[in-house]
Amino acid sequence: MYKSWVLIAVALLCAGVAAADEEGGIALRHADTDINNSESLQRGARNFMNYCSGCHSLKYLRYNRMAEDLKIPESELAGNLMFTTDKPFETINSAMPKDSESWFGKQPPDLSLMARARGVDYLFSYLTGFYVDKTRPWGVNNLYLPSTAMPHVLQYQQGLQKPVFKNEPDAAGARMVLDGVESMTPGAMKTEEYDQFVRDIVNFLDYAGEPVKAKRQSMGVFVTLFLLMFFAFAYLLKKEYWKDVH
Numbered sequence: 220m221y222k223s224w225v226l227i228a229v230a231l232l233c234a235g236v237a238a239a240d241e242e243g244g245i246a247l248r249h250a251d252t253d254i255n256n257s258e259s260l261q262r263g264a265r266n267f268m269n270y271c272s273g274c275h276s277l278k279y280l281r282y283n284r285m286a287e288d289l290k291i292p293e294s295e296l297a298g299n300l301m302f303t304t305d306k307p308f309e310t311i312n313s314a315m316p317k318d319s320e321s322w323f324g325k326q327p328p329d330l331s332l333m334a335r336a337r338g339v340d341y342l343f344s345y346l347t348g349f350y351v352d353k354t355r356p357w358g359v360n361n362l363y364l365p366s367t368a369m370p371h372v373l374q375y376q377q378g379l380q381k382p383v384f385k386n387e388p389d390a391a392g393a394r395m396v397l398d399g400v401e402s403m404t405p406g407a408m409k410t411e412e413y414d415q416f417v418r419d420i421v422n423f424l425d426y427a428g429e430p431v432k433a434k435r436q437s438m439g440v441f442v443t444l445f446l447l448m449f450f451a452f453a454y455l456l457k458k459e460y461w462k463d464v465h
């Protein structure tokens with residue numbers, strides 16, 4: 220029995236390594252977001268409205284719901300966060316016309332469910348992964364979404380990065396493959412500052428993907444504790460019932 224467990228473990232390990240190998244690509248950066256950090260969520264909402272909502276909508280989220288969840292006062296909401304409407308019960312639409320596909324080659328996608336679809340690590344990596352590439356229409360490419368149609372809208376904050384290549388042996392000898400990026404011209408923010416700036420946006424997008432997430436998680440802890448307590452009582456009761464039978 221013991222042997223077969225070991226065999227299964229080894230097989231799983233090999234499969235895991237093979238899968239990781241196949242994926243190749245560049246490892247995602249860890250987003251390290253915290254959905255319970257309401258200050259980060261508030262900053263993220265502000266950054267999103269200022270730098271992303273021009274092109275991207277959040278069509279499943281209403282302004283007033285967001286204000287309530289994130290504890291943003293009404294005055295702040297109307298004055299600083301609502302650019303496309305003056306009605307707090309409306310969903311967060313972008314200013315982008317429907318035919319903007321011809322501007323970018325692709326319509327900027329709605330970001331409501333993007334964090335759920337791709338995960339926060341991907342979003343964090345994507346937003347920190349732009350690098351200079353003169354062959355692309357906007358002069359930038361992305362480590363995690365090759366030939367992306369999105370311009371580097373946070374270039375002023377991040378500065379510019381250049382690609383780093385490595386030699387990889389293949390059938391024809393060796394070829395150059397993209398290995399990462401390094402800073403080329405500094406932006407208005409230091410690296411850690413920019414990371415935090417992006418982390419806040421990603422945190423906000425994580426919230427937008429599932430506004431009840433924080434509540435659901437704390438509820439989960441509560442329910443588990445309740446079940447544990449209930450189990451203890453049920454066990455005691457069972458002992459009580461059966462004590463005379465044995």
Ligand code: HEC
Pocket residue numbers: 267270271272273274275323325326327328330333337342345346364366367368369370372373420
């Ligand atoms: C000038 C318009 C514009 C702005 C502003 C903009 N984006 Fe985009 N974004 C695009 C376009 C166009 C695409 C489609 C890219 C593609 O599929 O190649 C895109 C795609 C994306 C994607 C999807 C990537 C994927 O893997 O499919 C994410 C996530 C994203 N943007 C996040 C953001 C965030 C966050 C901001 C604000 C900091 C932002 N964008 C600002 C135009 C914009």
